[in-house]
Each structure stands twice: as structure tokens, then as C-alpha cells.
Amino acid sequence: MKKHNFYAGPSILSEYTIKNTAEAILNFADTGLSVLEVSHRSKEFQAVIDEATALVKEILEIPEGFSVLWLGGGASMQFCMIPYNFLNRKASYIDTGTWASNAIKEARLFGEVDVVASSKDANYTFIPKGWKVAEGSEYFHYTSNNTIYGTEIRVDPEVPVPMICDMSSDIFSRRIDWSKYIAVYAGAQKNLAPAGVTLAIVRDDALGHVDRQIPTMLDYRTHIKKGSMFNTPPVLPIFSALQTLRYYKQLGGLEELERRDLEKAALLYDAIDNSRMFEGTVTDPADRSIMNVCFVMKPEYKDLEKEFIDFCSERGIVGIKGHRSVGGFRASLYNALPIESVKVLVEAMKDFEYKH
Numbered sequence: 001m002k003k004h005n006f007y008a009g010p011s012i013l014s015e016y017t018i019k020n021t022a023e024a025i026l027n028f029a030d031t032g033l034s035v036l037e038v039s040h041r042s043k044e045f046q047a048v049i050d051e052a053t054a055l056v057k058e059i060l061e062i063p064e065g066f067s068v069l070w071l072g073g074g075a076s077m078q079f080c081m082i083p084y085n086f087l088n089r090k091a092s093y094i095d096t097g098t099w100a101s102n103a104i105k106e107a108r109l110f111g112e113v114d115v116v117a118s119s120k121d122a123n124y125t126f127i128p129k130g131w132k133v134a135e136g137s138e139y140f141h142y143t144s145n146n147t148i149y150g151t152e153i154r155v156d157p158e159v160p161v162p163m164i165c166d167m168s169s170d171i172f173s174r175r176i177d178w179s180k181y182i183a184v185y186a187g188a189q190k191n192l193a194p195a196g197v198t199l200a201i202v203r204d205d206a207l208g209h210v211d212r213q214i215p216t217m218l219d220y221r222t223h224i225k226k227g228s229m230f231n232t233p234p235v236l237p238i239f240s241a242l243q244t245l246r247y248y249k250q251l252g253g254l255e256e257l258e259r260r261d262l263e264k265a266a267l268l269y270d271a272i273d274n275s276r277m278f279e280g281t282v283t284d285p286a287d288r289s290i291m292n293v294c295f296v297m298k299p300e301y302k303d304l305e306k307e308f309i310d311f312c313s314e315r316g317i318v319g320i321k322g323h324r325s326v327g328g329f330r331a332s333l334y335n336a337l338p339i340e341s342v343k344v345l346v347e348a349m350k351d352f353e354y355k356h
């Protein structure tokens with residue numbers, strides 16, 4: 001049975017991506033070799049990384065003056081690379097979840113960190129409002145989508161300093177106003193490719209302004225100069241990313257991706273809000289993530305949570321168990337998830353409610 005994959009990450013990839021990756025593992029670009037065993041310096045792989053880079057620029061409408069990099073180390077490595085390269089004395093961060101707070105912890109190793117607001121005391125169930133970036137901050141860092149808690153900032157914030165954003169779990173779901181940013185990064189394993197590569201998009205003229213020495217591998221300029229080939233890049237994830245990017249372009253780009261994402265999320269939130277048995281953990285609709293939908297059973301039905309997960313798995317629904325720090329359920333509706341899967345989940349919720 002085809003599964004309905006709601007895992008939070010690594011997560012569902014398009015059928016197009018999986019099929020083309022599988023084929024290239026057997027025979028890559030008619031070389032008679034597997035993509036697993038070719039040199040990253042071969043002309044066939046150079047074509048892959050060039051096209052993938054060009055498609056990222058095209059789909060995200062990235063203007064001149066930014067570099068697109070394919071790096072190792074996950075989004076978590078960016079938590080340290082960002083301050084290494086951009087934080088001289090002081091930066092501002094907003095604490096909206098575990099990943100945001102991990103980024104703050106790393107930044108503190110490099111300079112003063114002004115935390116403009118935090119919703120930690122409310123287990124990150126909302127996005128703080130009405131905060132201000134401190135005077136003299138060199139940049140403002142935020143996490144656009146809080147994968148674990150199901151909250152999201154979908155509108156580029158208005159702040160008086162350049163911005164940096166961790167878009168690991170909602171990149172390719174909306175337009176970005178690049179005039180406000182000096183860097184955006186995303187681990188690939190949510191909306192792009194298998195784990196192992198991280199997309200980093202950095203503004204060239206924002207680099208080179210810190211006083212410290214930067215180790216070669218952690219200096220964005222190294223990777224810009226060498227076209228992400230200073231050392232061996234993650235060849236297979238980049239190949240898969242290219243397939244996803246081709247698929248995104250074919251679908252109609254950001255506008256169509258966002259339309260689909262909004263439609264899927266609306267369908268599920270509507271079912272949750274109209275349910276007798278379930279309730280959302282994020283109550284302000286403005287803060288609700290369209291990528292990760294977190295919900296629980298109302299107190300009077302709490303003891304049925306485990307049974308609901310089993311009920312779902314009988315219908316081929318996998319990956320809806322909530323993160324341990326939230327509990328309940330989390331349905332991740334990444335770009336590759338078809339709306340049919342959301343309909344199957346909604347149907348399961350209704351049938352389960354009927355059963356009890």
C-alpha cells in the first residue's frame with residue numbers, strides 16, 4: 001500500500017525526485033556509472049550543480065549580488081557559521097522554538113546577543129508580537145517556521161537592520177523580499193532533498209566585515225570562490241535537489257507551491273477546528289504553520305491518542321506522532337505531500353470520532 005507520509009524530516013519527496021534519483025543510482029546521465037561513484041569534478045556532475053544553483057536563483061527570484069551555496073553540516077552548522085561570518089559585536093535573535101534557541105546559543109559564543117522576545121514560557125505555542133530590535137545590532141535572525149511547534153512567520157518582518165533567516169522547513173513555500181536579507185539557509189531534508197546538504201544563500205557584500213579569523217571551511221567566501229567545490233560536496237543530495245527543483249519549476253514555481261500549501265493546511269486546520277475530539281495547539285490562526293500542523297486530543301479524550309495513531313497506520317498514514325516536547329500529533333504537509341493524503345487523514349479523524 002502507498003503510504004501517506006507525514007514525517008517532519010527527513011520527509012516526503014516528490015515521486016519525480018525519488019524516481020530520477022533511483023535511475024541515476026543505476027546509470028547517471030548515460031555515463032554507465034552510478035551517481036554514487038562519479039567524481040564531483042566530472043563534467044556531468046558540474047552540470048548538475050550548475051543547473052541546481054540556477055534553478056534556486058530562478059525559483060526564489062534571487063537578485064544579483066547573492067551567492068547560492070551547497071554545504072555540509074546541516075542547518076545546525078549554520079547556527080555557528082552565521083555568527084562566525086556576520087556577528088562582530090551584537091546581533092538580535094527572536095526565540096520561537098528549539099531551533100531558534102539553538103541558534104542563539106551558538107551566536108553567544110561570538111558576541112552579544114539581544115533576544116528580542118521569547119515564547120518559551122508558553123512552550124512556544126505562539127509567535128511573540130510587539131518586540132523591537134536593539135540599537136546597534138548588526139543583524140536580526142529568525143526562524144521562519146518552527147517545525148516542532150507548528151508556528152510560522154510567513155511575512156518578512158519589518159526591522160531596521162539586515163535579516164538572516166533559518167528557512168529549513170518552509171523554504172519554497174513563499175516569496176522572499178531579498179532586499180531585507182543578507183542570508184537565508186535551509187537544511188534540505190524538509191522541502192528539497194534527502195538529508196546531507198544545506199542550502200545557504202548569502203549576500204556577497206555583507207561578508208568580510210568581522211574582525212576575527214575564520215577557519216577555512218566555515219568561511220562562506222571559501223565556498224563562494226570554489227563554487228561549493230572546495231571539498232567534496234554531498235553529490236547525491238544535490239542530484240536529488242536538482243530533481244525537486246525541476247519538479248517545482250514544472251509545477252509553476254512559488255506561486256503554485258504556495259497555493260497548494262495553503263489549500264492543504266486550510267483543509268486540515270478546518271477539520272481540527274470543527275472537531276469534537278481534536279484541538280490545535282497553536283490557537284492564533286495568524287501564527288499557524290502551513291507546513292507542520294500540531295494538534296492534540298481534547299482533555300476528555302486524551303487516553304485515545306495512542307489508539308488514533310494505530311487507527312491511522314491501518315490506513316497507511318505514517319509519521320503523525322507529535323514531537324516529544326509537544327505531544328499529540330504533528331502532520332507535516334511539505335510541498336511534496338499530495339492533498340489526497342491530507343484528505344485521507346481528515347477522513348480518518350472523522351471516522352475515529354464517529355467510532356467513539
Ligand SMILES: *Cc1c(COP(=O)(O)O)cnc(C)c1O
Pocket residue numbers: 009073074075076077099143145146147166167168169187188190
Ligand atoms: C530540521 C531543522 C533544523 C535542523 O536541521 P539539521 O539539518 O538537522 O541541522 C534547523 N532548523 C529548522 C527550522 C529545522 O526544521
